[in-house]
Amino acid sequence: MRHAHTVGQVRAAEAELMARLPGGTLMQRAAAGLAATCARLLGRVYGSRVLVLAGSGDNGGDALYAAARLAGRGAAVSAILLAPEKAHAGGLAALRAAGGRLTSDLSAFERADLVLDGIVGIGARGGLRPEAQRFARAERRGVVVAVDVPSGVDPDSGEVAGVALRADVTVCFGTYKPGLLIDPGASYAGALQLVDIGLEPPRPAVTVLQHPDLAALLPVPSAESDKYRRGVVGVAAGSARYPGAALLAVAGALRGGAGAVRYVGTAAEEVVRRFPETLVTEGSPAGAGRVQAWVVGPGSGDGAARALQEALAGQVPVLVDADGLTELARLGPTALAGRTAPTVLTPHTGEAARLLAGLGAGDGTGEPAGTGAGQRDGGGSREPAEARLATARRLAEAYGATVLLKGSTTVIATPGGDVRVNPTGTSWLATAGSGDVLSGLAGSLLAAGLGPLDAASAAAYLHGLAGREAARGGAPVTALDVAAALPAAWRTVRSVH
Template sequence: MRRAHTVDQVRRAEDAVLARVPEGALMQRAAHGLAVAIADLLGGVYGRDVLLLVGSGDNGGDALYAGAALARRGARVQAVLLSETVHAGGLAALKAGYGEVVAAPDARRPDVLVDGIVGIGGRPGLRPDAAAALALFDSVPVVAVDVPSGVGVDTGELDGPHVRADVTVTFGTHKICHLVDPAAQACGVVTLVDLELPLPPAPIEALQAADVAALLPRPEAAAHKYTRGVVGVSAGSDAYPGAAVLCTSGAAGGLAGMVRYVGAAVDAVRARHPGVVVGEGRVQAWVVGSGGHDQAEAALARALEDGVPTVVDADALAHLPPAGTGDLVLTPHAGELASLLGVDRAEVEAAQLAHARAAAERFGAVVLLKGRHSITARPDGRARVTTSGLPWLAVAGAGDVLAGVVGALLAAGLDPFDAASVGSWLHGAAAVQAGGGGPVTPEAVADAIGAVVGDLLG
């Protein structure tokens, strides 16, 4: 599990460690990890040019100590101090290690720029002098210390100029900005240096393959199709029959024992999936709304009468009942979530975590906000971020497949939070497998679900 903690949680944990270890021990460990990561990025140290941009906080100290280590190994290290006060010990170490402090870097293009400008306590945005210093080196690879300076650490939001890193070396634990967009897009590849901090439970998580494997429902030796769960799909319409096919494709990936279809696209569904049962009957979960058009409201009402967990997608989102109606998983994209909350889409995209949490609280439901890093949020604020996908998954019909996958997991017995986050992870991993890292179709993503599950359980 990749866990992301808040600034306050990290500081409390660091204080607990600092009370029992020698002064400077944590910073030395962090700086060593930072120096190793820079060396790895450069493919060596001797003769390389390293430029440090150093602010007043501990991140600046980490950069200075790492710079000293690199200078001792033969790198040419220059530091530009962006504050009148910087970490004294780090500055002394850099000078003792033959690093240089300069008012401005010389004309030589550095091999790497180390961002030690602002730490985890900084506000979003950068001061003009820091932004100007960065602008001089916009084509140079950047390693950020702990977080890219200028991002919203606890929110994942951006507001003004900020560092866009190629690599971010973080310490102790991931921070929320490393997982949540749009700030996560500024982090590049994130490397974690373990500081053995006594951290509390994390408010934000990102499932990894082992976590998904542990959560997947497995059939018992004496299982049959009904004990494994029946998922009902009420999707598609005369206008959008393909949505029914794609939604049942996601549901029919083998995670549940049976798929039952009710809707206007019976012939299309039967042609693709002869094993899908057509017609009313008992189910353990419903998926409604994908391509539902003007039939979505009635379909949602019928599904809610059954009192079983329900995935509410696409057109059905406009007809949500009051909070507390049942175990619901809402699967909006940013535009649909904006409509639900009465805000502009740009507001949702700029503050994705905040809006996913707000919708989960308002509707008393699990909300799966689809995006590059999809967010699954519970009404109590706990959230999971999906990092398994790729940009090629942004294709029409992919959301219909996702709704079906989540519905199958609900029918198989997972709770709404686990079903949504596990389903989102599987959906992303299936896209990678189906396209080999390249373009994918929603049909191929659905077809790859079984292989992904097999790899996890193999």
């Protein structure tokens, strides 16, 4: 599992470690790891052209010391100082002693085989200053290596205010930073390399599952299992306008580890024709029979209000999506007050804006957000996608529910403050009905016994892998293609366990 820590956590851990070490030890550890990574990227260090973009403070010092090590191995190293009067004195002296030189020629950036981005570090906020913006826009031929964080990316949130320098590789010292895992910052970070400098940070602010972690979570039936012991997931979805949402949610649920799927709604005939193993009724959740979890809302239209009310009245986990979220936004957080069983909300950014409006926050326009229960797209949202970490945390706390905020980076947040970021997926998943498959899958995992954080995280992970599998070779996919690829994704994860 990858762990990420905030700037405050890192600073505290650094201070504790530096108090026990000789002066400069931590910087030398960072520089050594940074130089080693650069050497691997270059392949042949001797004769290569390396440029350092050095700002003020320790981040520039890390870059200058690392460049001095490369110069000592025969690289032709030059440095551009963006704040000459504040350049790290020790690092600059080491570079000069190793044969490095200073330059102000922008063409050095364009000619370099490798560029070290040491403009700003994890303590900086806001976009790049004008004197640094030219490097973000300039042509380049070599590899750009960011020192701890790409300059211009907020290390805690991943937000980019204005211009940032895009890296091919980011070398992280001691721990990952949340902003490197969450878009838009993640798209600027490139490949992540972690250098151990001896930090002992506290509980991480953000975690990221990997294959072994997920394999340990996935439910596996025992010799004593039957369909009921494995869990039954109820799906209340679909309407005359959106019958396909019912099929897609059921398709995801059937492949999510529960022993049976119980469907209620107006699309019962279509569902059982396509998936004859489904238990169906045309009623509502209250009369559907016993389940271990409910999925409510995909394509439900006007029926969402009743389905949501009846599902929430029970004491089993409830996952709310799509039109169920619009109804919940109308009711506000009080609709979930008093529930002892978990609730999972799965909004995209448009639905998140409506949920925020349900708190009285509005969508930034002064007008009510959303267009009613029938809306099935994300249009019209003014909630910035760049603020996805803060949005997920705020919704989780306000509604007392686990929130899976969908997007180019899917963020899962709990009311207790735990946050996970999903590392899988593909842009081909931006297709109609994909979210319905995800909801069914997550609901099935809830019914199989996973807690809300694990169920949401595992579903997002598997869904992302299935999207990649379905789009193998770069082909467009449908939501049913994604559902059909879920068993392959499941086997891929289980094969490492």
